[in-house]
Amino acid sequence: MDDESVQIRIRNYVISHFSKLLLLVPSMAVLVTNVSRLSLNQLCLNLQLQYNFAGFIFLIAVAVFGSTLFFMYRPRSVYLLDYSCYLPPSNLQVSRQRFMNNSKLVDNFNESSLEFQRKILNRSGLGEETYLPESILCIPPRPTMAAAREEAEQVMFGALDNLFESTKISLREIGVLVVNCSLFNPTPSLSAMIVNKYKLRENIKSFNLGGMGCSAGVIAVDLANDMLQIHRNTFALVVSTENITQNWYFGNKKAMLIPNCLFRLGGSAVLLSNRSRDRKRSKYKLVHTVRTHKGSDEKAFKCVYQEQDEALQTGVSLSKDLMAIAGEALKTNITTLGPLVLPISEQVLFFATFVGNRFFNAKKKKKPYIPDFKLAFDHFCIHAGGRAVIDELEKSLKLLPKHVESSRMTLHRFGNTSSSSIWYELAYTEAKGRMMKGNRVWQIAFGSGFKCNSAVWVALRDVEPSVNNPWEHCIHRYPVKVEP
Template sequence: MTEQGEATTTVTTTTTTTKVQIHHTRIMLPDFLQTINLKHVKLGYHYLISNLFTLCLLPLIIITLIQVSKTDFHYLWLHLQYNLLTILTCSAFLVFGLTVFAFTRPRVIYLLDYSCFRPADNLKAPFRSFMEHSRLTGDFDESSLEFQRKILMRAGLGEETYVPEAMHSVPPRPSMTAARAEAKEVMFGALDNLFQNTKLKPKDIGILVVNCSLFNPTPSLSAMIVNKYKLRGNILSFNLGGMGCSAGVIAVDLAKDLLQVHRNTYAVVVSTENITQNWYFGKKKSMLIPNCLFRVGCSAVLLSNKSSDRKRAKYRLVHVVRTHCGADDKAFRCVYQEQDDAGKTGVSLSKDLMAIAGGALKTNITTLGPLVLPISEQLLFFTTLLMKLFKADVKPYIPDFKLALDHFCIHAGGRAVIDELEKNLQLLPVHVEASRMTLHRFGNTSSSSIWYELAYMEAKWRIRKGNMVWQIAFGSGFKCNSAVWEALCNVNPSPNGPWHDCIDKYPVDLAI
């Protein structure tokens, strides 16, 4: 009897458990299905709209093939024999049209390789050394020192960023000679590595574009490079100044336009900023911020318009979109080089900077969106725009750029800039990882920062063939510029890259 009772109890318990499990399944199933529906309905919508043309064309192709199969080809051949003149005329027009197209179509611009300068370890500026050095200069009061300390702690920079050699001296030595030495060290360092990696002879360069916003000596920085590498006498040389942190994209755009005209040649774009003569030694807080953000850096990029270079190229340039908001007075003055009340020169950052940057970004992506976004996203955006015009109470639709772009190189201007773009573009932490880590390791290197970010992604082996990379930068004026590249292969990191001996340490936890 006891054994039977125990058996009965076991069965009852098992049945009860089964009922509970079924009960829980019935409760959770609708939520699960709802999640599946929301996710897959949108994916299905994007797939349907993106392939709508193919789906509509397929029935026409089938009907055409059926009709062709019924055609009497012998009769067709006899008909063509008696219309030889028509055939020759059509053929001539076809050959002429193809020839015109071949000679007038835009040349494809290839990025063969690039190099980012890595300063020597003795130029590192840990927070403690930075603050102690600032105190020893005697130019800052306690309020200014405390302000700089707070900026350093919150800006997203790490302990291994670099400042130029002249700033390590006590007192600092911001002379023209020291500024020239900094410019030569970073530019020649990046170029030497680029020439070594690509095996390119300097004499083969036909176009040289250099951009540096705040340091523009005579002879120019581009002339320094021509003199150093003994570049040929007919080289097209350009030196861009005063164009801010987005000048790297502007320089690429200029090189692209020149490569459309001058065929079968190479262009080198050098992007840098000079800190030595632009350190601020005053007490105005809006002008102290650049001291805490900007650090030493430089990039050198090799571009080509030769079709034979496609096999060895890393990327091809797809789009460049430039937005200039300088017509607005607030935008024009939000990043402004001036003198304070004591006559000391520095760059002042306006409190309206983030709002102005947001407006410039909105204009830029409105132009870029139709060029890169799938038609499904464009329809959703256009629909909400029409509803807004008719006074409908709907939120503006933010296009999902992740559907068209795989990697994002956001200018490492500061933690606030990266946070704002991550929020506005609805990006995931992995999409802004390269920007945050570049800011942490190298600081704000101005126009070259987007190349340090791309180097980070390559060092992490994330760039695969067909991936689309979006570089976006902001600069004084006020400007927002974008460049979109397509990877032509599974991209390997270049030798002696800026991350080659430290990539395993990243990403690091940036929680304050």
């Protein structure tokens, strides 16, 4: 078939099917349009699915990242496994009469100083069974560096041995060590003495706090808590003590003789953990720590001040303004602590009184409302700094005699053991069988600088007395009536 014949046949086919071709064009146009629209919709759907999927993945990533940050940086619970208070041997007990007899044998004291010490001692609230180091009881006293080290080792190692006996932990698991002693800071440090004695691990985070007064026990707990927020799955050891040997005053300045009549031998060791598995065997959980520092005020800074008298005898001088300054520090401290622990009703009353005095009763101000902390706490461990300190807080906080019983009895039995006194008080409450699950404890202490510090604990179970509780041999005799 030639080319011309082919062309003719194609032309005839097109002419005969022209009508069909006319109908096919719109159909093809509709088909192409629908296919294009379908492809566009599919493309949009694909893009939307991809967008949604990417958003979903992003949200998952944010959730995972946020959860990781939360679990990494959320405040870790800190538990108190156990603690120990040092009980000195009976041969170191010092009655009032023995104290005065020894003082009379020291040539440095004149008659006026001896009479002053006798009066302070009789009014102090201390009983007949407090303790002093052998270096002070011997005649003549030997306030040497060697004797001071012996006292530090006796107290710290005695408390630590009891603590390790009761907890049975591996000492290599202790990752943080905090030691506080205000007036004795040798080289090597007290913390180094503990590391050396118990062969603690080489990378332990150790701290030695000095010159921070009787409230340093709470400061040490606060520092240990901060360290346990950083270092995972570890124990923190807190040792609180004071050293008398080289800090006994052998002069005649009355303001510097008062500490001789109040401070006695003692110390404590506390074991903390941030491991969740330790909750079941722990006694308490740390809830809050609040620290107040009034050192910017000159009177507050110098109200407890170590210095030398005219005869170059070193001692700690207590100002007549001490109780007033302590009261101001307490007010500042509870202003911060109150909103954390008080029920809403007490907070509303406090705020209403404050607003009323500030804006509506400018000329005739009412006394500031003192919140009822008995609604927030079941037990109070007020630093047994002296009878006046306990009396003032009982009055200021409107406490009942039962709330300050542990403080008064600790002062009577052990004297002012400085930063460790709040632990003797907690031990008293346990020995009396009063610590029930869910009970809240307020430890509050005052110290030079001037500082007021608080720690709040909650009991995780009905707490039994620790092994070798310092009250176990005499708790049946307490409480006793303290002479006015």
